[in-house]
Amino acid sequence: MQAGKPILYSYFRSSCSWRVRIALALKGIDYETMPIHLTKDGGQQFSEEFQALNPMKQVPALKIDGVTIGQSLAIIEYLEETRPTPPLLPQDPKKRASVRMISDLIAAGIQPLQNLSVLKEVGQENQLPWAQKAIISGFDALERILQSTAGKYCVGDQVSMADLCLAPQVANAERFKVDLTPYPTISRINKTLLALEAFWVSHPCQQPDTPAELRA
Amino acid sequence: MQAGKPILYSYFRSSCSWRVRIALALKGIDYETMPIHLTKDGGQQFSEEFQALNPMKQVPALKIDGVTIGQSLAIIEYLEETRPTPPLLPQDPKKRASVRMISDLIAAGIQPLQNLSVLKEVGQENQLPWAQKAIISGFDALERILQSTAGKYCVGDQVSMADLCLAPQVANAERFKVDLTPYPTISRINKTLLALEAFWVSHPCQQPDTPAELRA
Incomplete structure (x- = not known):
């Protein structure tokens, strides 16, 4: 379950996906991008396959450490707690x-x-x-x-x-x-x-x- | 600055205010309610006085420990970090x-x-x-x-x-x-x-x- 690189389900223009991409880059986490096109094919986020992964039918979603997390801030807080360097939250x-x-x-x-x-x-x-x-x-x-x-x-x-x-x-x-x-x-x-x-x-x-x- | 009870700027019907009221109740934090009526007087959250306190012109806002925090989840996370018992986040x-x-x-x-x-x-x-x-x-x-x-x-x-x-x-x-x-x-x-x-x-x-x- 823990094996393999994290996979980021992302759309290039999605501002919420970009937030997570910055966190991954700052923390030096190597990952693969799985593009989900939000308008092509009527919106690839609506496919049954993607919904099974993320019922919110939104990007970003991050498959990491054997789980899939949706919601950009929840993802960033998880990265912060499991990969604290460099920190994205102050101490105080x-x-x-x-x-x-x-x-x-x-x-x-x-x-x-x-x-x-x-x-x-x-x-x-x-x-x-x-x-x-x-x-x-x-x-x-x-x-x-x-x-x-x-x-x-x-x-x-x-x-x-x-x-x-x-x-x-x-x-x-x-x-x-x-x-x-x-x-x-x-x-x-x-x-x-x-x-x-x-x-x-x-x-x-x-x-x-x-x-x-x-x-x- | 640290003296006195926390003050919760709240509207009875606001679901975001209710989130914070539950957190305060669960953690046994004694506080005063300062009601902000969201429709009376054209919306009391738009007053200059309230905007100075919370530029987002929204409830809830919590004045606590010498600072004023807006956004319900940010308030709850702050309470969790400064008053951890009982916890509102699991350990894992x-x-x-x-x-x-x-x-x-x-x-x-x-x-x-x-x-x-x-x-x-x-x-x-x-x-x-x-x-x-x-x-x-x-x-x-x-x-x-x-x-x-x-x-x-x-x-x-x-x-x-x-x-x-x-x-x-x-x-x-x-x-x-x-x-x-x-x-x-x-x-x-x-x-x-x-x-x-x-x-x-x-x-x-x-x-x-x-x-x-x-x-x-």
Whole structure:
């Protein structure tokens, strides 16, 4: 059961998959990517085979140590507990709370409202304003919070789980043409993060399933 | 800064507030409730005073140990790290991953799609089907997952953070008239949970801000 490399079920553009790819890269965990295309074949996440693996019909899912874990933050916390170096959570409980609060703000407060399945529901012509509103509302709060927690990164000067959520969410904001001018702290941290190798090798523009025309 | 009881900014009906109230009750933490009415006065969470405390303009927020924490799961993880007895996470990392996966499924995958602010966006006549669809889609996955993780409770026979998410989400499902017949495991666990004192004292029907006509 323990044998073999971890397998990450991933979609190149999925911001939640990217969070986990960054964690794997930072912690130096060698893994295989199993691409799940979220729109091809009516959505490969809906296949019986994939549902048996992850009933949530979502990516990412990580097969590791004989189990399959879904939900990006649950995966990252598991990696943190079983492969603690380098740490993605600070030692101090109050700082850990800040990291988790920022992570949840993005993972529960922004991303779910602008993901593919919800945008399908709101209708083609409403998709852009709907996604923009969700992101702007979340970023207004995030910018204010970061002003009191951030150092070089979201919480102090160590990369944390919060940063793993931030960069992919900023990429979504850019995709949905959100004006980032009102968010200088978010923008500054994002730029610093994208210069790190772990954020770059995990980037949507260079995954095994990235279409040729989108590759960097 | 450390003096005084913790203050929970809460709304009786908020399922996310209820999660934290259960944690506080289980851990025997004495606290004061500061009610934030989510619809009165155009929503008290939008006041400048509350925004200064919680820029996310949401409940719950917990003022404790000299800091204010938002996001229910971040609050619960903080309580777990600073007041570990009784534990709300198992010892085994794989079981902890199951608890967090189920918690995130509800907290990021269901609740955000059927909360008050989103339902306002979808328009009066669409609210019920929209909320039902989000809950049914999530419960379909949850029922399947619980069939492999559950004992007496969501993960084995110990109450965990996952249960703190489950009972409030079932209450939302009932409020939105979701047929629970297809979810025997969810229903069984919920019934077992509601018999526990900590779930009962924290119940929406008996909070300081519960309107008289809704009190139990």
